[in-house]
Amino acid sequence: MVQNLFYFLSFLAVLSALMVILSKNPIHSVLYLILTFFTLSGHYILLNAQFLSIVNLIVYAGAIMVLFLFTIMFLNLKDDSFTGSRLFFHLGSGLVVFTLAGLIILKVATAPIAVADDAHFDSQIGMVENLGKVLYSKFLVPFELVSVLFLSAMVGAVMLGRREKGEKNF
Amino acid sequence: MNPLYLFVSPLVAAVLSWLAGKNGNLQKALTVLVFVGSLAVLYTWKQAAFVDASISLPWIHSFGIYLALAANPINFWFLVLTAIVVFAAQMYHSSKEEGAVRGDVMAMIFLLQVFLFGVFMAQDLMLFYFCYEATILPIYYISSRYGSPAAERATIKFFLYTLFGSLFMLLGILYMYNSTGAENFLISSFNPYYFSGSVQGWLFLAFFIAFAIKMPLFPFHSWQADVYAESPVESTMLMSGILLKMGVFGMLTIVIPLFPQGLKDYGYIFIGLSAFGVLYGALVAMVQYDIRKVLAYSSLSHVGLIGAGLLAYSDVALEGVVLQMFAHGVNIAGLFFVSEIIAKQTGTRDLDLMGGFTRASFGLTVLFFVFLLGSIAVPLTNGFPGEFKLLMGIFEYNIYLGILCGSTVILSSVYMLRLFQKTMLGKESGDYILSFQGVGAFRTVGLSLLVALVLLFGLFPGIISGVADTAVRTLLTAY
Amino acid sequence: MQALTNRSKRVSNKKLSLGERLYLPAVVGGLGITLKHFFKKKVTIQYPEEQRPMSEVYRGLHVLKRDEQGRERCTACGLCAVACPAEAISMTAAERQPGEENLYREEKYAAVYEINMLRCIFCGLCEEACPKSAIYLQSDKLAPSFYSRADVIYGKDRLVQSMETIKTAKSLKSGLTTSDRYVDKVWKNGKY
Amino acid sequence: MNQIPEIFRVIPVNNFVILAVVLFSIGILGVLTRRNAIIIFMSVELMLNAVNLLFVTFSSYKSDPTGQVFVFFIMAIAAAEVAVGLAIIVMIYRRIRSTDVSLLNNLKG
Amino acid sequence: MELYLFLAKGTIILLIFGITLLIATYSTYAERKVAGFIQDRLGPNRAGPWGIWQPLADAGKMFFKQDFIPARASKWLFIAGPSLAMLTACLTSCVIPFGDTLDLSFLGIEKPVAIQGIDVNIGILYVFGLVSLGVYGVMIGGWASNNKFSLLGAIRAASQNISYELAMSLSIIAIIMITGSLSVSEIIKDQDTFFKWNIFRQPVGFIIFIICAFAECNRTPFDLPECETELIGGYHTEYSSMKLGFYLFAEYINMFVSSAVISALYFGGYHFPGESIVAGLLPEGALGHNLMTLIGVGAFFGKILFFIFFFMWVRWTIARFRYDQLMNLGWKSLIPLAIANILVTGAVLLALPEIKGYISSL
Amino acid sequence: MLTITFLSLLGLVLLFLGFAGKVGLVKNLAALGVLASLGILLFANQDALVPAGMETQLLFDANSLKFSALILGFSVCIVMMSRSLVKKENVQAAEFLSVMIFSLVGALMLTAFTHMITLFVGLEILGISLYILAGTLKDSPSSNEAALKYLLMGAFATCLVLFGMAMLYGATGSLDFKEIAAVGNQSVDSVLFKLGIFFLLIGVLFKVSAAPFHFWSPDVYEGSPSIVMLYMSVVVKIASFAALFRIFGGYFHHLSYFWWGIVYYGCIASLLVGNLLALVQKSIKRQLAFSSISHTGYLLFAILVVNNEAIAGGLVFYLFAYGSALLVAFSVMNSWFESSENYQLDQLKGAAKADPVGATVLALSFLSMAGIPLTGGFFAKISMFAPAMGDGLYHLLIVGIVSSVIGAAYYFKPIMNVWFSTEEATIENATDMKWVAMVGGLVILITGLFPDTLTSILAMI
Known part of the structure; x- marks a missing residue:
């Protein structure tokens, strides 16, 4: 149950994060970013950090992104399209970043990370x-x-x- | 007498001459005063066998740098030469026509003198480096500000070249400081036993590159001709007459005593190059048409010889080095002096456009000729004993190198006599000669003094060697 | 400047005091007023069920009157059309044929009589102008709304009084509207 | 009371870290590839959020409140940064009628 | 017995949701009715007795009207706007405790069941979070319409909401300081006697809060986003049919939630004066407790209805602000005032034990 | 802590005075206030107001006091100089100065943090204030552009720093530098720890604009108002190096196997890139911007050497020498040009004829930046080179020397233009405050001839 929730939220987070940078329309980007923030808030709740999850919503989704949306609407920005001349640059940077990220992920995936044990665990810390x-x-x-x-x-x-x-x- | 005197008096003179501005008479007076004063101090030291001629004050605690100055038999003649060449340059400048005298140039030359005294008397490596570097600034100022339009470029080249080299020296100094665990930079606190062979090699290279660029020895010379040609003659005189002697001095007092092993390991490469430089300089000088460039390449050739002598690492050669450097300083300063007078009068520096100057002033011709002879190293002039000893030393080191260097005897006479012929003899190419007003009393006296020196040390080289030889020999045998 | 009356209120631009600038007392006062109205008697008339009492002199929809025998009174003299400020009335006269005496009171009658209700301003001048007391504006009938332009033009078919009202009328006047009565009462009396 | 909740046992902490790294890289990619200043700025926010996720994750798994406090700070400061940033972007927009960073070529070497 | 708990909770949630919708629905009716009364009219009275079917009729009309999407509009966002507005509005009520607990031990549920969707310890923050999200519906809708008036309305709405949210949260902080909890039910529990109602302890905070609540709901006098005279319909100019209905409906839900929050925060929630007397009259045990709770729920709804009425009352009393006045009021008056309020509250809280000690020492 | 409090209040007071319209008072009070804060820093107990037992996450030790004193000292001058900007351009004095003073709070935090939170807050206070300051000239497109570029890159760098911090937190479970450093010893193999150090380092290198993370800085420096550029390259440089030094020269110094290589190559790259690119610039500001990158390279020596305690003094010395030289150069150029914010090299031509004193001082300052003897810059370079020599970083030193020579080449360009150009002077007016310039020149000379005066003054702090 929790696992499925985690995977679902993660999937949604990554998808919407990707859409943030892939959308042509800045408004769509903002909206996808808000969606990402929601999924992250979900993660925070999973992680027993209720306070942060709601603060995340209030601060990021409620204030910061409103400001973004506000500015974009204010400026009435047009679609921003990828141009051919920068295509190689895009591909290149994409490749580099993903390679690096992949390496890091491969390393991290199996890295032993110390976590608290039963004796030291305090479920109230996120309160x-x-x-x-x-x-x-x-x-x-x-x-x-x-x-x-x-x-x-x-x-x-x-x-x-x-x-x-x-x-x-x- | 306190060595600081030599520091302070030109410094005061610098301020005064800045204030004096375009007043030629005041400048002349300052020139003479400082010259005479410096010589007097030096003379008293020599008489007292350099007993009190040292001082060591803590200067910068945090780096362990001392204001350690001392006059000694080795640097004595360098100091004298400094006084003389500076005198020559200032004499030239202060006796210029009305309004052409500049207070800032005079001040800069005096400032240069301060640093030169600092370089030659420094007993602390950092102080040495400090002054060594600082000498560039006045020269740079004079050359760039009052040189020809191309001088800016040439001098910055010179500046960067020397800076490049001296920074390696700085590294070397820092290395010595660090690796020996010395608490200070005093030269006396280092000795070659501190450094292993390979380290000595590196240190040798670091210092040598600085000094070689300064002198300049053959592969590092490319800045020279342009700067000499484009700068005002005062700075050319200073550069050729005394600044390059800093390199010689550095080799003598730092490289040879401290890195004998390095010298032995790498010296042979550079001695070859220097010897080649002798030939190269001479050959190039032969085909130059700019009077300054002829002298510049002749200087390269001579300095190549000095460099080879330094690297030859023998007592004869080193004695020759001291003699030759003094002679070269006087001669080249005189040559530039006279050639500038000629060039000013003819309005050109192109040899082809000159000629027949004898008819204008016979006295000047004679003076010029004496300097030429000194430069060619004809016996009885000051060039001879030094060159002789140098060649002896080089022959001892390697006979082929000796032969290569020996070519200078013939080649220098070729290009020097060509110079003489083109300027003084032949048909005059204009009526400028008739309008020649003479050199002027002040210059006449000054030039005569230089000529007198040429002859004096030609006849009595023992004045120099008597002071320097034993000291120079100890450099080789100290360790 | 000297005020002519003491009714006008002088406007002053004095700074509001702190209490006034808070606005809260004023807001509360306003709330009080609205609350008072909340409980006031409502003035709404629920129209189809309840109707507002009409004024006796209300000028509603026109009617072309008949006389006691049911004959049209209009002789198509055109005075109404002349009097009409909105030029809403138009007519065509015709001669009465023999045998039509029971239809038209005079020898001449209006073959066509039209009022453009969009133009009509219900001023009642036609009524005043009519020498035959043929046209009246009824006080109890309102001009209805229209759904097409064709409906706007009222012809005789819709203007002429229906025969039924004649039959029930006791007199010339009784078959008429309140307006008729009023007009008669006020100043038409003298004309006969 | 102090029992470790289910999620901490069934989902290894590494999963969260990987998710954060992925989001962070997406953010970097956005910064590198997009030209619209606002979108670049949004990518930066995305990166910040990835970091926040990391902090919260570690904080929760290690049962140490410091990380969450830090996230609180990051959020606060991000808000300030956005305020200033958007003011700057609006300023730029007034000047060049665009927020495209590739149009900013006043300054070139 | 988990099942029963689940069922009970589910029922309560559904009930709350239903009541929310119901109240919101009838708010539209009430609005018109109140408007009529205040303007000496009767208001809607045709559909059913006293017009009580009017909302249904409206809804029916909304459903059957033509659903129009402007040609150059961004289609998905155009649809998303009202949906978001509705969603955020509906989600809010779930943390508001409408009553005390119910004792359902006869169903075998040991723990008392609170009449509340969920009791999170950050309840009030949750409300704020959702309220701050409410602006998205407006902004997206306004932008997606591709209409300048809509856009202006949306931008106004956004800036207004952001501005007043600040003062609102600041005014709440004073209450949180007094209560020491973010949980709404805790705050209500803290106001168990009449004179402990926060309206008496935080009158300034209350005024700020209620002004902000008006602004947040885009109600007159702060209905700038949709002011007809300047912006036609503001952000919903281009909307029709049920999408428009959603926007309007969301506003009424917001109003309901605001009223509920005001009642909960400042007017003791489900507490009412003379509670102990009433409690004394009721039988002991579970039944009495449950009855008491229900009476509390009634009291709470009474308060909520009053505040809904108050919203309407104000609407028909006060004229609309100008935009700069609105901003000035928010930034230059309310926020400083709220901060001052916090400071004063803090000072008093610090000083109170001292004063108490001093008094007791006398 | 006391100084920080004082500065925050000062900024606030200035802001309110600005609202009240007392601009003249603001300008004077700003300089006086910063001076007073310097006094407080030096003579007052920093923890005077902190209740016993409270953790402040800030620790003013000897090093941080030195860096802070430097920061405040330079700031006094810059605040005084900024009067001209406020006078010339359409800039609100109170806002500008108070933002600058707020940024000083961040700068001081960067010298004294013991915890990642204080580091981060300090970085951001400084950073955000700088984005604002860079965009001060709203009418100038380059200023706008500078602000935007700085903002985007700064925010990006912040993210990297934060990512590093998060990873370190994950590896060690603490955000306190001491604890991290203590745990760090055992986490040699920890991926997270390595990543953390890596990203933290990259992020901080971004902030100090070390190559290859330097690309934003020339644009930002050039576009900003010259006072702000001065502020960035003096005060901000000091603050960020203080931070870098505190982290990598201090807390993580013993963990050098994690980060040493990156800094090493970053150092070499900065030296080369900064100097080579500075060589081809035509605008002085841009040239100085690139040279600032190269100075970053020299300063990185301090991080690389083993004996970090000893080199702290050298670092301070270098920063002082560089800062004072830059300050003097700017004060002269600032007074020369009335309006232009973008000084071109050509504009300086022949200035010596119009204003010999200013020209001399300008030349001195450039010589100092080039590290020529007689000036403070020389000993500054020595104090970086000597310890590196002790550690045997010969390749680095050779690069350093080569780049010094290149550096001298471009530092001489303005000198040449000022002194040796035969063209007529284009400067608009002579140095208005000659004595200020002369004092500046004197300071450069004194640090060059008697560096001990400076070191002994610093030693007293």
Whole structure:
């Protein structure tokens, strides 16, 4: 049951991820990416990380991708097609990446990876209480510093995105 | 007397001459003052047998570099030559016509003098390297700024060439420092026993390439002719007269005492090349039409001889090296000096367009001829004893090489006399000769001084060898 | 400027106070008003079942009257057409033939009488103009809606009063509409 | 309470890692082959998500919350990055009326 | 007895789903009825007594209208838009506890069964997740229509939703801080007495939340995405037939869910004043408990219906905002206010034990 | 930690002052504030505000203090110089400066992280701020392009770093560098560990723009406003090298069998690529961009040598020498040209006639970058070469020397144009703050003649 679910989600994830980069229409790409995020959220639930799974949805699907969709609609982008002159480049990079990925996968497939045993296993780690405790005690400083990042990003996004006086285009 | 004096006085002079700007008289005064002062200091040292002539101050702790300077019998004549050639160059410049004198050129030459003194007196390898590299900058400045339009390209070539070589030297220095576990870079803290044979070989190559490019020895010479031809003559005089002696000096004080094994292992290759360079330089000089290039290739030929002598690794040869380098420095500076006067007057450097200069100034002809003779190494001129000893040393090393190098005796007279004939004799090709105003008093005195040196050391080579020979021999026998 | 009356409200651009800028009190007030209306009596008239009482002087659909004997009163004099501001009325006159006396009251009658209901503005001027009291606008009948342009033109077939109403009418006036009565009452009396 | 759930026993951790690697490579491929800046950026997001999956996987299998906290950070920062990134893309679009990176040739050596 | 549990749970889920749909359906009716009443009218009253079959008639009409897809539209997305809107709307209600637990031990189910789809410990986040996804339906539909007005409507919807989502979640955080749980049922359990209802503890948060809820549902005064005067129909300009119906329906479902969330978060959910008195009147044991639960469910639905009414009430009271006003309100007022609210709440939470200690020491 | 807090608050204050319209105050306060933060860094206990027992994931040890001091010191100058950008172009002072100051927070984090989370957050704070700064000139297409390219490549690199981190996490079950390093010893055979180190390294090399992962940097450098380019090649370079050094020169130093080869070839490639491509450039900014790649190569020496403790000082020295030279060069060129953001080599022709002081200082700074004696750059190179020599990295050193020569070739181009060109000067105005330029030149000379002054100052930190 769980296995089938895993394989189904994985299949869907890979398929939609592929479609992200293969779709000609950026809107379709966005939608496929959202689908990928959903499957990943599914995986997180499988992995007992409920909090992250829902945060993944809220942040990625709910905020980031909306922003993407928003921008694409805003810019009214046309289809982006693969041109012949770059075909070799595409094929080449595809080949290289897949070879490398294949090698890594072959290596990883059989690699022994240490996992927790019964005695050390704690099914509650993915729960929000637990994560919150870790986040607000051990990682408080980086967490606070992320706010600097946000402030900076906010200022920057406003600064760059703002239309200047006299600019005609939207 | 503190060796720092030799550092400080040109430095002060540099600042002063920068400030003096285009005031020719002030510049002349500075020139003479520094020249006389330097010679006086050197003389006192020699009289005191170099007892107090050393200093060692910690300079850069973090790298273990000392400001270690010392005058000694080996570098004494290099220092003297520095003073003389710098004097010659500055004399040329400061006595130029009104308005052509430049404060920055004078300052740069003085600065160069500082670094040259630094190179020759350095007892610390890093200090040596530091000054060795730094000498390029003033020369580069003068040549690029005041040379012909093609000079920029030529000087950058020169610059990169020498930088390339000296960086290998830097590597060598760093290697020595690291491999011996020395806490400092003092030359005295290294000796050849630290380095195994193969290491010595590598180190020899690293240092040799730096010095060979500087001199330049045959395969590394390709920067030379262009730079000599395109630079202002002051910088040509300095380069040919003294800068290339840094290479000789380096070979003498670093390569020969520290890497005797390396020299033995690889020297034979380069001695062959140098000897070939002697022939090559001479042959090329014979067919040149640019007066500077003739001198440039003659310099290549002579330096090839010096290089071969250095690599021959025998006491006779080394004594010859010291003699010859001094002679060559004086002669080539004088030759460039005079030839530039001629070229300025005729308005060209093309030998075919010159001729008959004798009619303009007989005195200058004589001066020129004496320098020529010195350069050809006619007996009783300063070129002779050095060349003789060098050839002796090379014959000892290998007879065929000796013969090859010996060709210089004949060939140099060929191209030098061709030069003389084309410039001084023959039919004048214009009325420029009649308008010749004479050399001027200051230049006359200066040139006479140089000529006097040519003759003095031709007649009494013992002045030099008396100071240097024993010291040079110890280089071979110290280890 | 001096206000002429004290009814006009002076507009001021003063800054809103904090309380006002919150808008919440105003919103709550608004909610109160709407809630009040929520419980108010509804004004809806459920039309087919309930009908709004018509005014006595309502000007509805036209009718061409007959007299007590059932004869058409119209003599095709054309005054109505002249009076019509919308030029909705047109007619063709014809002479009464012998034997038709029971059909037409006068010797001349309207062979064709048409009103274009799209043009008609129901102003009632035709009624006023008619010297024979032949045309009236009924107060209880509305002009129906149309589904085709052909329906728009009302001919005599649809305008002339039907005979049944004559029979039940007690008098000239009783067979008429409220409008008729009103007009008679107000100022047509003097004309006879 | 501390019993390992079924999934951790029946699915080896390697499967998740492989899935993440595959997604990551797809992301790289997207970055390399596409010319539309927005799609490149989306591929980067895909890569980030692959990384997130890795972290969550390891975190869960190793029963260590740090990994999940890290994912939380990545998500937060990715959001900021996207905000700035899209602002830049919009800026570019205003300039060249396209988001095609191959049209960006002002700067060439 | 797993089977019974499954059946019971399934029944509850189906029931919730059914009620959701039912309420949403009748919201359309209620909307028109309320509109009529507020405007001194009667509202629909033809289909059946008081017009109660009106929604069915509407649905029938929707089904049988021509299903039109614009020629240059992106076909699949055009269909996906309303479906997504509907899907996200429907999924939300499953974490809302409509009542306390039922004691079904007579069926052999030992554990009390909550009247709730699923009780996840991150329930409120789940709601937010789905609410934030709701915007996709609008955006995709608007974009796929290949119509400028639709696109503008969609973009407005997106930016509006994103903007107000922030303030909404921030206002919730204060509640989460008080309760210490993300689970909706925990939050409701925490408000067991009347004066512990969060409306009293978080009045500012409530106001922010309800304003945001209006914006999230695209209800007047924030119905900019579909404002007829500027954008014809906004994102659903090109839609017809049941696809349009889905959009409209989704809006009403959202309204229902919003009302439910508001009631749950701020108005004590299934708790009602005088609970203990009622409980005292009921018999002991399972029956009493179940009855109590059902009364609670009734109370909850009462609240929900009130808020649905409130939504409509506001709709017919307040005029539509201008777009810049909407954004200014969201970004410049609500978000700072929400943050301030969090800060104040935090400060009070920190200070409360001190104050209590001080008072008790007196 | 204290400095970081101070800087964050400073940025915030500047932002609000900017909203209030007090631009003049913002400009002054920014420089003063960064200076103050330098003071705080040097003289205050960094953990003063941290409650006892709290983990901050940041550790300001001697090295990080040095790097941080360098970062802040240079930043003071750059913030002061950026007044001209703000003056010239249509740039909002408050936003620009506050983003720059926020990026400093990231830079400081990169010098002091002990945990991958702080590393990552630092990288991103710095990175995102830089994407913004690169795009500051909204009217300039190249600036836009630079921002986009930087963004895409930066984000991509971040992904690689993260992938590496994830793999390391998988291999060791920890994200703390100390713990990873401790476990690392036993995981010689672990695929995940190898992959982790590999991707982490590749990602960081991307960030420091080492060849062959350098291709974004010339475009980005050239397109950015020159102040930002200066900032990137000075402050950001210091920060990213501090990070690289902290990871691979510090925590993972004993695991060099995993990563040494990559860095080695990356170093060689950077040296060659940077220098060779710089040779053919016509724009100074682009030339300096490529030269920055080559300097990355020299700096990578520090990662490669065994004695990482000893070379830390050298690394700091190199960064100081390079940074000060670049800073001086830019301050001169900045004052020479009123508007142009893209200095071409030809524009410099004959500048010495118009402004000899500026020209001298400019020449000095380029000499320093070339590593010619008399300037700080020389000892900087020595301090990289000497330890490498000690480790016997002869091939690397030879490449280093060859590339130094090539480097000298192109560093002399501007000098030649400035000093030796006979053409009339095209520069628009002479150095306005001569004393600043002269101080800069003096600093270069002093570091060249008496490097001990610098090393002893650094030793005090």
